[in-house]
Amino acid sequence: MSGRRIGQQKKVTHTSLKPLAAEPLARRAGGEDLLELYHRTRDPRLRDRAIECYLPLARRLAARYHRRQEPFEDLVQVANLGLVKAVDRYDPTRGTRFTSFAVPTISGELRRHFRGTAWSLHVPRGVQEDALRVRDAVSRLTHRLGRAPRISELEAETGLDAEAISEALHARAVQATASLDQTVGSAEEGDATLGELIGSMDGGFELAERHADVGPLLRELPRREREVLFLRFARDMTQSEIAERIGCSQMQISRILRRTIARLSEQAEGPARRRMEKAPEAR
Secondary structure, eight states: OHHHHHHHHHHHHHHHTTTTTTHHHHHHOOHHHHHHHHHHHOOHHHHHHHHHHTHHHHHHHHHHTOOTTSOHHHHHHHHHHHHHHHHHHOOGGGOOOHHHHHHHHHHHHHHHHHHHHSOSSOOOHHHHHHHHHHHHHHHHHHHHHSSOOOHHHHHHHHOOOHHHHHHHHHHHHTSSOOOTTOBOSOGGGOSOBHHHHHOOOOHHHHHHHHHHHHHHHHHHSOHHHHHHHIIIIISOOOHHHHHHHHTSOHHHHHHHHHHHHHHHHHHHHHHHHHHHHHHHHHO
16 A cells, blocks of 8 residues: 555656646756756746746846946846847857857857947947957056057057057947037026037038039120130139130139129129128018
8 A cells, every 4th residue: 555655646746747747846956957857857947936046146147237327237138138039049058158159158248239329320249349349458558557548558458459459449429419409508597409500611511502502693604704714713714724725815814703702792692792781671
């Protein structure tokens, strides 16, 4: 009777291990044991418990990559995602400890996050990695030397050449940009935006307007006068060179230029004056 009970008990324990009766063992197991059990049973509850065991590891790695401009909790979420990927990809039969496998996986996820979201402008991946190396080297050398390091010292520290270091330093400068709509100054100075303070008049607009005024007038000029203007101002030829090319004296070229420019200025003055008169109405 007792022998039958023992046999029955062994049979129950064996069958329940398939997906569920690893539960008592899982309660006592550490992270590595949980991962081994999960690999054998594919019980999602074991997967969840293994992830919970290594959440502190993910948080420590997130802290290592934390910078002021990036919210820490966002990095923790990214690190947790890397941890989940590590748990799903880990194979305990290969004899590698899980932490040795998980740390590069989580760190890679964090670096991918910085490459994808932490740069205001698109920067090639290689330049981003060089920028991180140069940033860390600058921090170490500044602490060691008590001053900002020279390019030659950064070359020796990072193994990069001067051109790559210069490119990395420029890349760091554009890693974070400010919005032109950002308000600056104190309350007494009003709500001025950054764009209002750094903006300037674009001379190209005036040039485009003058081109629109003069273009039709140029087409009405005689062929010889158009050619002289083209050679002088488009080809940047001297009056003597133009005279030799056309077959006249330098004095004649001078008179043609003076007379033609005066006529164009007088004819273009009307449209410009009309725009100036309309400008106050537009404002």
